[in-house]
Amino acid sequence: MGARAEVESLAELLAGTRGVLLDFDGPVCPLLEDGRDAALADRLRQTIQLPSRQASTDDPLAILTFAYEQGSATEVEDALIAGELVAAGVARATPGGHETIVACAEATTPVVIVSNNSQASVEAYLARHGLGELVHGVVGRAYARPDLMKPNPTPIRQALAMLGIAPEACVLVGDSVTDMTVSLLTNVHPIGYSRRASRRAELIEAGAAMVLDDMRTFADSVRRKATGNQ
Ligand SMILES: [Mg+2]
DSSP states (O other), X not given: OOHHHHHHHHHHHHHTOOXXXXXXXXXXXXXXXXXXXXHHHHHHHTTSOOOGGGTTOOOHHHHHHHHHHTTOOHHHHHHHHHHHHHHHTTOOOOTXXXXXXXXXXXXXXXXXXXXXXXXXXXXXXXXXXXOGGGSSEEEOOOTTOGGGSTTSSHHHHHHHHHHTOOGGGEEEEESSHHHHHHHHXXXXXXXXXXXXXXXXXXXXXXXXXXXXXXXXXXXXXXXXXXXXXX
């Protein structure tokens, strides 16, 4: 899709949008990039014996899921929350991520962050950047229940209940295939975001209504809608 067509179709989608569900790790900030995911996975490995197929995973959430399947995720969950909080103190913003939250607040379009990361880490990050008051709510990972992470529809339904807005009038902006899958499950319009072409193709394949390569495009469109200047 060319840049102009992308802006036009985003404006069309936003014309019917009254609430925004926003994934956190990706569209707002890359919480666990720069090797932080691998470092955290290493820390979690100290709390649980992993089978060989997962012995070298860099994905902390995969370790949490394994612990849950073994019967108890609390020790891994506690270590994961602690590591995510540290990451929230150093992670840098995604270009356009903060602008998106500010633009939605100025447009009085409520935002609920829906994340597979811990609520505490999302709230700590938002507070560090003075954004906490600008979001309507945060739905984070249910404690020691990784089975309820997206693409399970539970967190999206919680967010929709917070908003009190019909799913058809909401978009979800996310950078994972699971974000697209759960949007389709819950009748929310899926908008993909990724700077990587390979991921963008996966998001389209997973049903994204459109895929952005820059969150500033989304923030700009929200501002244009608010000022009636599309
Ligand atoms: Mg994400």
